[in-house]
Amino acid sequence: MDSVPTLYDWAGGRPALVRLTETFYAKVLADELLEPLFRDMDPGHPRHVADWLGEVFGGPPVYSTERGGHRHMVGRHLGRAITEQQRRRWVTLLLDAADDVDLPSDPEFRAAFAGYLEWGSRLAVLFSRPGAEPATDEPMPKWDWPLPPWQAQPKKTSASS
Numbered sequence: 001m002d003s004v005p006t007l008y009d010w011a012g013g014r015p016a017l018v019r020l021t022e023t024f025y026a027k028v029l030a031d032e033l034l035e036p037l038f039r040d041m042d043p044g045h046p047r048h049v050a051d052w053l054g055e056v057f058g059g060p061p062v063y064s065t066e067r068g069g070h071r072h073m074v075g076r077h078l079g080r081a082i083t084e085q086q087r088r089r090w091v092t093l094l095l096d097a098a099d100d101v102d103l104p105s106d107p108e109f110r111a112a113f114a115g116y117l118e119w120g121s122r123l124a125v126l127f128s129r130p131g132a133e134p135a136t137d138e139p140m141p142k143w144d145w146p147l148p149p150w151q152a153q154p155k156k157t158s159a160s161s
Ligand code: HEM
Pocket: 034, 037, 038, 040, 041, 042, 045, 048, 049, 052, 067, 072, 073, 076, 077, 080, 082, 086, 087, 090, 091, 116, 117, 118, 119, 120, 121, 122, 124, 125
């Protein structure tokens, strides 16, 4: 492969990420464990999280230029005391939503996606602990392929071997 696409492009760009987060937050609001955390969420929340994910996955820097970047994201988790059970449910529903909206299902993309959710959600729990004072001046994280996306190689013919 000459150039490896970003995870953002591979996922299908902003339209795919907005479909993902809108489907996901509909599930969240129907979930008894997560609904209390999200019942008063900003109506733009699904699109803001799509912008966050897009930037982390190599798309345009919309979240940092229009929404306040890492500092704003950290601030939105402070004091929420997210439990491990809630974190695990959050990740599960987002993976379910990825299937529902047909995000690419290839092993490399899903490994990158699931790895990011596992990492990011554990940080969200730490940021949300009562009394936590996480650094807010960090740059936006960048996430990349764990392995290059698999591509079929042209079959060797006897003439080329
Ligand atoms: C990879 C993991 C995560 C990412 C990338 C993430 C991202 C974000 C972002 C970007 C915001 C701010 C959106 C805005 O600009 O308004 C936010 C807010 C929030 N997050 Fe997370 N989050 C993660 C994990 C979690 C988890 C595990 C929970 C709870 C189970 C959670 C609960 C919340 C809540 C309650 C808000 C505030 C929503 C509102 O009132 O508007 N987050 N998150």
